[in-house]
Amino acid sequence: xxxxxxxxxxxxxxxxRAASLHPMLRVVTAxxxxxxxVNEVADGTANYTGFLVDLLPLLLESAGLPHNFSMYHLPxxxxxxxxxxxxxxWTGIMGQLTTRKADMALYPLTLTAERAxxxxxxxxxHDGGYGIVVKTQQVNTGYSFxxxxxxxxxxxxxxxxxxxxxxxxxxxxxxxxxxxxxxxxLNSRKGKRSCKREKLMDHTIETIMMTVNSGAAPASxxxxxKLLFIAWAxxxxxxxxxxxxxxTANLTVNQLAVQIDSLADLAQTSxxxxxxxxxxxxxxxxxxxxNDALRLRPRVVPYTVSADAIEDVRRGKxxxxxxxxxxxxxxxxxxxxxxALGSEVVGSGNLxxxxxxxxxxxxxxxxxxLKLADWGHxxxxxxxxxQDNTECSSAASTDGGRL
Numbered sequence: 001x002x003x004x005x006x007x008x009x010x011x012x013x014x015x016x017r018a019a020s021l022h023p024m025l026r027v028v029t030a031x032x033x034x035x036x037x038v039n040e041v042a043d044g045t046a047n048y049t050g051f052l053v054d055l056l057p058l059l060l061e062s063a064g065l066p067h068n069f070s071m072y073h074l075p076x077x078x079x080x081x082x083x084x085x086x087x088x089x090w091t092g093i094m095g096q097l098t099t100r101k102a103d104m105a106l107y108p109l110t111l112t113a114e115r116a117x118x119x120x121x122x123x124x125x126h127d128g129g130y131g132i133v134v135k136t137q138q139v140n141t142g143y144s145f146x147x148x149x150x151x152x153x154x155x156x157x158x159x160x161x162x163x164x165x166x167x168x169x170x171x172x173x174x175x176x177x178x179x180x181x182x183x184x185x186l187n188s189r190k191g192k193r194s195c196k197r198e199k200l201m202d203h204t205i206e207t208i209m210m211t212v213n214s215g216a217a218p219a220s221x222x223x224x225x226k227l228l229f230i231a232w233a234x235x236x237x238x239x240x241x242x243x244x245x246x247x248t249a250n251l252t253v254n255q256l257a258v259q260i261d262s263l264a265d266l267a268q269t270s271x272x273x274x275x276x277x278x279x280x281x282x283x284x285x286x287x288x289x290x291n292d293a294l295r296l297r298p299r300v301v302p303y304t305v306s307a308d309a310i311e312d313v314r315r316g317k318x319x320x321x322x323x324x325x326x327x328x329x330x331x332x333x334x335x336x337x338x339x340a341l342g343s344e345v346v347g348s349g350n351l352x353x354x355x356x357x358x359x360x361x362x363x364x365x366x367x368x369x370l371k372l373a374d375w376g377h378x379x380x381x382x383x384x385x386x387q388d389n390t391e392c393s394s395a396a397s398t399d400g401g402r403l
Contacts (some may be wrong), residue, residue, distance in 0.1 A: 025069035028102035030079030034330045034385040035108050038073045051385040052106045062368035076305045080278040091278050097356045105354035110280045120359040123366050124350030130281050131328030132342030133321045134260045135313050148246030164232050165204050262344035267295045271319035274309040277302035337392035
């Protein structure tokens with residue numbers, strides 16, 4: 001938990017010599033959970049926590065650089081990666097580096113060929129890509145018994161039952177006179193009583209009992225009736241087995257429905273979706289000639305503040321929010337646990353720490369990143385910030401990534 005300024009005592013040896021070459025580092029950051037949390041306090045200052053905040057002192061120590069740094073953050077409306085304007089200047093984090101207001105950006109900056117022309121950067125500390133955040137739909141468990149079949153299947157099943165009842169009734173009507181006459185020869189009273197019992201309700205009850213595998217063989221000696229009952233019995237056994245299996249599966253898994261799992265799913269809808277403003281994914285959707293980008297371009301909504309986009313997803317104002325995959329996973333891991341992460345990783349990219357042009361510490365930091373990878377510090381930080389802090393039992397787990 002670092003305050004806005006951190007300054008330790010004078011360093012000796014190689015670190016001391018580095019201190020004379022590298023004065024206090026100016027570090028710019030922004031709220032990007034779980035990589036950076038900006039916690040503003042009443043006196044106007046801020047405290048910083050998160051994966052990258054924990055990584056910074058380890059990185060400086062391993063690089064033999066001084067632990068002297070001042071950290072400041074951009075306000076939410078400016079906390080974007082940045083794009084180049086027509087006059088050649090850059091916005092957001094990129095603007096802080098290109099104008100040399102900051103020496104380092106403690107920010108998950110996706111490395112692109114265009115950005116690499118204007119700044120220095122470290123080697124990637126994590127494989128990037130973008131994730132799709134969507135709202136889950138909690139299934140009403142009060143109707144769980146209906147879940148094994150779709151409504152179309154239920155209608156067809158009821159229609160089949162009705163057809164069987166009507167066929168049995170028609171067969172009974174068509175053969176009743178002959179049956180009654182035959183029975184009358186044996187026992188006039190019994191025959192008369194039997195003719196009265198075989199009503200529509202009797203056939204309905206027999207059909208329903210056979211459906212739930214509790215029916216007896218039909219009393220009628222008619223071959224047509226027996227064949228119909230055999231066919232219906234086989235059909236009922238198959239439907240009952242399928243229903244039981246599907247019901248068991250539905251009751252043993254979490255009833256969360258996700259309608260959008262990929263860009264292809266998103267393209268099938270007519271809904272709008274959000275992306276971070278002035279980001280590489282925004283440039284992709286607004287400039288790329290890729291088929292997905294062309295189909296989805298009219299429905300892109302840029303958001304400067306990610307929290308606003310997440311709130312709009314929850315309200316149903318937009319169908320999804322496409323943002324950095326690490327950030328996307330974080331949103332699905334915090335309460336109220338009503339968001340899900342699509343399985344598709346949109347695009348690819350490497351997350352780096354940005355440095356100002358012609359930075360003299362790039363080599364030191366790159367060597368330090370390799371050391372930290374070999375020592376296993378980064379996987380520990382990933383577990384701490386990406387997995388151990390989850391508040392949702394069914395939240396998506398983080399990708400392995402790499403340093």
